[in-house]
Amino acid sequence: MLLTALVHGNEACGAIALARLLDSGFSPDRGIVTAIFANVDAFLQMDPAKPWQSRYVDEDMNRLWDPGRLAAPATSVEHRRAKALVPLVDQADILLDLHSMHQRGEPMLLAGPLEKGVSLARAVGRPRLVVRDAGHAAGPRLRDYRQFGDPASPAAALLVECGQHSDPTAADIAWATTWRLLAAVGVIDAPRPEDGIADDDHQTVIEVTEAVTARTERFRFLRPLQGIARVPDRGTLVAIDGYREVRTPYDDCILVMPATRPAPGHTAVRLGRVVA
Numbered sequence: 001m002l003l004t005a006l007v008h009g010n011e012a013c014g015a016i017a018l019a020r021l022l023d024s025g026f027s028p029d030r031g032i033v034t035a036i037f038a039n040v041d042a043f044l045q046m047d048p049a050k051p052w053q054s055r056y057v058d059e060d061m062n063r064l065w066d067p068g069r070l071a072a073p074a075t076s077v078e079h080r081r082a083k084a085l086v087p088l089v090d091q092a093d094i095l096l097d098l099h100s101m102h103q104r105g106e107p108m109l110l111a112g113p114l115e116k117g118v119s120l121a122r123a124v125g126r127p128r129l130v131v132r133d134a135g136h137a138a139g140p141r142l143r144d145y146r147q148f149g150d151p152a153s154p155a156a157a158l159l160v161e162c163g164q165h166s167d168p169t170a171a172d173i174a175w176a177t178t179w180r181l182l183a184a185v186g187v188i189d190a191p192r193p194e195d196g197i198a199d200d201d202h203q204t205v206i207e208v209t210e211a212v213t214a215r216t217e218r219f220r221f222l223r224p225l226q227g228i229a230r231v232p233d234r235g236t237l238v239a240i241d242g243y244r245e246v247r248t249p250y251d252d253c254i255l256v257m258p259a260t261r262p263a264p265g266h267t268a269v270r271l272g273r274v275v276a
Helices: 013-023 041-046 067-071 077-090 116-123 168-184
Strands: 004-006 035-036 094-101 108-110 129-132 156-164 204-215 219-221 227-229 237-241 242-246 253-256 267-274
Touching: 004 013, 004 108, 013 035, 013 094, 013 156, 013 168, 035 077, 041 077, 094 168, 108 168, 116 129, 116 156, 129 267, 156 168, 204 253, 237 267
Parallel strands: 004 035, 004 094, 094 156, 108 129, 129 204
Antiparallel strands: 108 156, 204 267, 219 237, 227 253, 237 242, 253 267
């Protein structure tokens, strides 16, 4: 099992949770658990007044996980670090990648497009929101790497968005989700530590049908959006990208994790609908 934090250097909640896990004297009842603090170089350049600038040094580490790209000579700080991590990632049967969000929003599990990801999210049980999505046009995420994105492989991965970067409860969500997954896959037998988050028999699964990629630097939403937003009517204009209109493709469209200022070629928002 692989636990990863700081894939983005400004997302400290996962690092806090993993440091707490290591300091607790944790030992698995079976299997091997590896904790990785991924982009430490980006984290070390953190300026609290400009947290967005420490997301990465040269490029987004969570868009590099294409085997062909990783086999090529390193071209950046993040590329070099990702190549160094590949032997550990290749051995993983289960991955939990701990993240946080720029804007306020309800925590959510990003389960990928395959049923095995959704099944793992259901076994964990919380957070309440589960997003079934195919990733980004700019490049594959760690949770989509090789065995995790292969429907024929039993290996499965989850990415958890634990809340806003600066929200102190995000580290609590990271801690709770880590223990829930350890128990769900049988790495530990003992009950998880009390995490203060009530169990909920019902999770909401949102299936992303389209990831809207910004084409220009003039991408703008028509109203402020945070985390998850529901638009009741098909054809509603929600954003302008240069001269291109972005409209909802169906009724009860869910806008997932809208970006504040998406750069050209990067995901601006995901469009989805509730399927379970």
